[in-house]
Amino acid sequence: MRKKKQPMDADGLPWGESPIDLAGEADATLQTGWRWTWGLLGASSVALVLFNSHALANWADQLPPSALVAPIVTAADAWHEQAGRLGLNTVVDTVADWAKALRKQ
Amino acid sequence: MLFPTLPFHVFFLVVFALNRALARVRGANGREWRAIMLLVASWLFYGLWEPRAVALLIGSSLGNWFLARRIATSLKHERRGSAKGWLWLAIAGNLALLGWFKYANFFAQQAAALAEHLGMPDAVPALDVILPVGISFFTFQGMSYVIDVFNGRTRPARLLDLTVLMSFFPHLVAGPIVRPSHLLPQLRHAPRLGRQEAAACLLLILWGTIKKAVIASDLSIYLVDPVFSDPSSHSSLDLLIAAYGYAVQIYCDFSAYTDMAIGLAGLLGFRFPRNFDQPYRAPSLQDFWRRWHISLSSWLRDYLYIGAFGGSRQALWRTCLALLGTMVLGGLWHGASWNFVIWGALHGTVLVAERLWQQVRPEGWPVLPRWLGVVITFHIVALGWIFFRCTEFSGALAYLRGMAAMTGGTTQATPWLLGLIALGMACHFGPRLAVQHLARQLGRLPGWTVGLLGAFVLLVIEGFRGQGMAPFIYFQF
Numbered sequence: 001m002r003k004k005k006q007p008m009d010a011d012g013l014p015w016g017e018s019p020i021d022l023a024g025e026a027d028a029t030l031q032t033g034w035r036w037t038w039g040l041l042g043a044s045s046v047a048l049v050l051f052n053s054h055a056l057a058n059w060a061d062q063l064p065p066s067a068l069v070a071p072i073v074t075a076a077d078a079w080h081e082q083a084g085r086l087g088l089n090t091v092v093d094t095v096a097d098w099a100k101a102l103r104k105q
Numbered sequence: 106m107l108f109p110t111l112p113f114h115v116f117f118l119v120v121f122a123l124n125r126a127l128a129r130v131r132g133a134n135g136r137e138w139r140a141i142m143l144l145v146a147s148w149l150f151y152g153l154w155e156p157r158a159v160a161l162l163i164g165s166s167l168g169n170w171f172l173a174r175r176i177a178t179s180l181k182h183e184r185r186g187s188a189k190g191w192l193w194l195a196i197a198g199n200l201a202l203l204g205w206f207k208y209a210n211f212f213a214q215q216a217a218a219l220a221e222h223l224g225m226p227d228a229v230p231a232l233d234v235i236l237p238v239g240i241s242f243f244t245f246q247g248m249s250y251v252i253d254v255f256n257g258r259t260r261p262a263r264l265l266d267l268t269v270l271m272s273f274f275p276h277l278v279a280g281p282i283v284r285p286s287h288l289l290p291q292l293r294h295a296p297r298l299g300r301q302e303a304a305a306c307l308l309l310i311l312w313g314t315i316k317k318a319v320i321a322s323d324l325s326i327y328l329v330d331p332v333f334s335d336p337s338s339h340s341s342l343d344l345l346i347a348a349y350g351y352a353v354q355i356y357c358d359f360s361a362y363t364d365m366a367i368g369l370a371g372l373l374g375f376r377f378p379r380n381f382d383q384p385y386r387a388p389s390l391q392d393f394w395r396r397w398h399i400s401l402s403s404w405l406r407d408y409l410y411i412g413a414f415g416g417s418r419q420a421l422w423r424t425c426l427a428l429l430g431t432m433v434l435g436g437l438w439h440g441a442s443w444n445f446v447i448w449g450a451l452h453g454t455v456l457v458a459e460r461l462w463q464q465v466r467p468e469g470w471p472v473l474p475r476w477l478g479v480v481i482t483f484h485i486v487a488l489g490w491i492f493f494r495c496t497e498f499s500g501a502l503a504y505l506r507g508m509a510a511m512t513g514g515t516t517q518a519t520p521w522l523l524g525l526i527a528l529g530m531a532c533h534f535g536p537r538l539a540v541q542h543l544a545r546q547l548g549r550l551p552g553w554t555v556g557l558l559g560a561f562v563l564l565v566i567e568g569f570r571g572q573g574m575a576p577f578i579y580f581q582f
Binding site for chain 1: 110111112114118121125286287288290291294297298299300301302303305306307309323327364367368371372376377378379519520521540541544545548551552553554555556557559560561563564565567568569
C-alpha cells in the first residue's frame with residue numbers, strides 16, 4: 001500500500017531506512033505537509049526574531065569590522081537593548097542564569 | 106556556515122521557499138531548475154566557508170562524471186577490460202585527491218624526520234597543504250558512484266544530478282555518505298512532504314541542536330578539552346570521567362550533525378539514511394559498527410571489505426586479514442596520524458577476535474549476558490576513543506598510564522557534567538523510535554503551534570549555549 005504512494009522507493013532509498021519514514025500517514029496530512037511546514041517555519045522564525053535578539057547581536061558582533069558593518073552592529077545592539085527593555089529576552093536570559101548556576105555547582 | 110546559527114536559518118528559509126516554488130513547476134523544467142537551485146545554494150553554503158574548495162568540488166564532480174561515462178560506454182560495447190581501466194583511473198584519481206590534501210603533510214613530516222635522522226635535515230621541504238572541509242565525504246561519494254556504475258548498481262547520471270549528489274549542502278561537510286542509488290532517483294521525482302514527516306524532520310533538527318549545543322559543547326569546553334590537553338595534572342578519576350565524557354561528546358557531536366542533516370534534507374523533500382542507531386547499546390563490536398556512522402561502515406563493508414578484500418566468503422585467515430585491513434584503512438580515513446591507525450587496528454583486532462570466537466566457541470558453553478556484552482563493548486570503544494582523541498601516541502599512553510596509576514585528588518567533573526554524561530548515555534537506552542512516535546503526535550497539531558513550541562526549545566538552547574560552541578569534531582575529517 002505504501003509503495004503505491006511512494007514510487008521513488010522502487011529505485012531510491014528503501015522504505016524504512018530513513019529516520020523520517022513514517023508508515024501509514026493519512027492522505028489528508030500528506031497533501032497539506034508543505035503548507036503545514038510553512039506555518040511551522042513562519043511562526044518559529046517570527047518568534048525567534050522577537051525573543052532571540054541575542055543571536056542577532058552575537059552574529060553582528062562577529063562580523064569583520066568595516067564601515068559597512070558598523071551600522072549593522074549598531075542596529076543589532078540597539079534592537080537587543082530594546083528587546084531587553086521590553087522583556088523579550090526573558091526566556092534566554094533566565095535560562096542563561098540557570099545554566100551559569102548549574103555549571104558553577 | 107554552521108547549521109545551528111542565524112545566517113544558516115535565513116539561508117535555509119530562502120532555499121526552502123525556492124525549493125517549494127520550483128517543486129510546483131510541473132514536468133522536467135521544474136526538476137531541472139530545482140536541481141540547479143540546490144546546486145547553487147550548496148556552492149554558496151560551501152563557498153562562504155572555503156571559496157577555493159568549490160573549484161575542487163566542481164573538478165571532482167566533473168572528473169567522476171566523465172570517467173563514469175567512459176565506464177558505461179565501454180560496458181555498453183562489451184569492453185570490460187577497458188571499463189576496468191577507466192574504473193581504476195577514477196579510483197586512483199579520487200585517492201590521489203584525497204591523499205594530497207589529507208596525507209601530504211603527514212608523509213612530508215615523516216620523510217623530513219627520516220632525512221634529519223640520516224643527517225640531511227634540509228632534504229625534504231616543508232609542506233603546508235590546507236585540508237578542505239568535507240573532502241573525505243565527497244571523495245567517497247564520487248568513488249562509490251563510479252564503482253556503482255561499473256557494477257551496474259546505478260545508471261550513469263547527468264552532470265547536473267551527479268554534481269548535486271556530491272555538493273548537496275545538508276551532507277556535504279560531515280555526511281552522512283549518501284549512496285548514488287539512494288539519492289539520484291529522488292532527484293528524478295517530485296518532492297513530497299507529509300505533516301508527520303515534517304514533524305520528524307523538525308524533531309531531528311531540535312534534538313540534534315540539543316545534543317550539539319548543550320551536551321557535546323559543554324562536555325568539550327568544561328571537561329574533555331582541559332583534561333585531555335594536560336592529563337598529567339589531573340587525577341585518575343578525572344581521566345576516567347573525561348574518557349567517558351569524550352565517548353558521549355563524540356556521539357552527541359557527530360550524531361547531532363547527521364540528525365540535523367537528515368532533518369534539513371527531509372524538509373527539502375529528500376530522504377537520507379539513518380546514520381546512528383543507539384551505538385553504545387551494542388553487545389558486540391560487530392554490532393557497534395552496524396549502529397555507528399552507518400553510512401561509512403556500510404561503505405567500508407561494501408567497497409573495501411567485500412569489494413576489494415573478498416569479504417567472508419574465503420578462508421578464515423583471509424577474512425580476518427580483510428577485517429583488520431578494512432578497519433586500519435577506516436582509521437586512516439579519519440586522518441594522517443598513527444593514533445588513527447592504532448584506533449582502527451584496535452577495532453580490527455577485536456572484530457577478528459569476535460569472528461574467531463564465533464568459529465571456535467565450544468558448543469554448550471554459556472553465552473555472555475547481553476548487558477555484560479554491552480558494558481565490555483562500550484569500554485573497548487571508549488578505550489579506542491582515547492587514541493582517537495589524543496593527537497600523539499605518547500599522549501595517549503600518558504593518558505592511559507595516568508588512569509592506571511589510581512592517583513587521588515580533586516575532580517573537575519561537576520554534577521552538571523556528570524548529568525550530561527548520564528543524559529548522553531540514557532538516550533541510547535530509550536525507545537528506538539521515540540522521534541517517530543512524537544512526530545505522529547506533533548503532526549496532528551497546527552503547524553504554527555509546533556513552530557512556537559520549536560522556537561521555545563531553541564530559545565532554551567540559546568540560553569544554555571551562551572556565547573560559545575565547540576566546533577563539530579567531524580569537520581576535521
